[in-house]
Amino acid sequence: xxxxxxxxxxxxxxxxxxxxxxxxxxxxxxxxxxxxxxxxxxxxxxxxxxxxxxxxxxxxxxxxxxxxxxxxxxxxxxxxxxxxxxxxxxxxxxxxxx
Numbered sequence: 001x002x003x004x005x006x007x008x009x010x011x012x013x014x015x016x017x018x019x020x021x022x023x024x025x026x027x028x029x030x031x032x033x034x035x036x037x038x039x040x041x042x043x044x045x046x047x048x049x050x051x052x053x054x055x056x057x058x059x060x061x062x063x064x065x066x067x068x069x070x071x072x073x074x075x076x077x078x079x080x081x082x083x084x085x086x087x088x089x090x091x092x093x094x095x096x097x098x
Contacts, residue, residue, distance in 0.1 A: 001035060002094045003028045008086050009073060020078060021070040022089050024060055029068030032060065035095060045069070046096040051089055052081040057096065 005025050012019040024032065032045055040046070044059035054077050060069040071091065073083065083089055 001031055002092070003031065004090070004092045006088045006090045009078070009083050009089050011085060018075075020073040020075075020085075022073055022091060023063070023066045024069040024071055024093070026068055028093070032069055032095070033062075037095070047071075048094045048096055050092040051077055051083070054080050060093070 005028055007022045007025060009020055009022055012021060035045070037045055040059070043062040046057065046059050048055065048057050049071065051073075056074065056077065058072060058074070060071050062068070063070045071093065073089070077083070081089075
């Protein structure tokens with residue numbers, strides 16, 4: 001599965017470390033939830049992500065708070081792509097598990 005979307009960058013403040021995410025839109029989250037993928041820790045799904053000129057591999061995670069999946073945004077990507085909080089991030093996401 002491959003999808004492109006834009007969503008704001010936000011910080012999860014439940015822990016002392018700075019964790020930054022982009023929420024995967026509901027329609028894309030629904031597609032991810034319907035994929036016949038092998039079970040992984042925390043319900044995660046392995047993905048290849050491109051933001052700007054940066055591509056990396058990570059996982060998206062289900063989030064009850066966001067009612068869908070969330071994509072963690074590494075500091076190196078946020079810095080390289082000059083991402084700022086609450087501003088939209090253009091994302092291309094491709095699943096890797098099948």
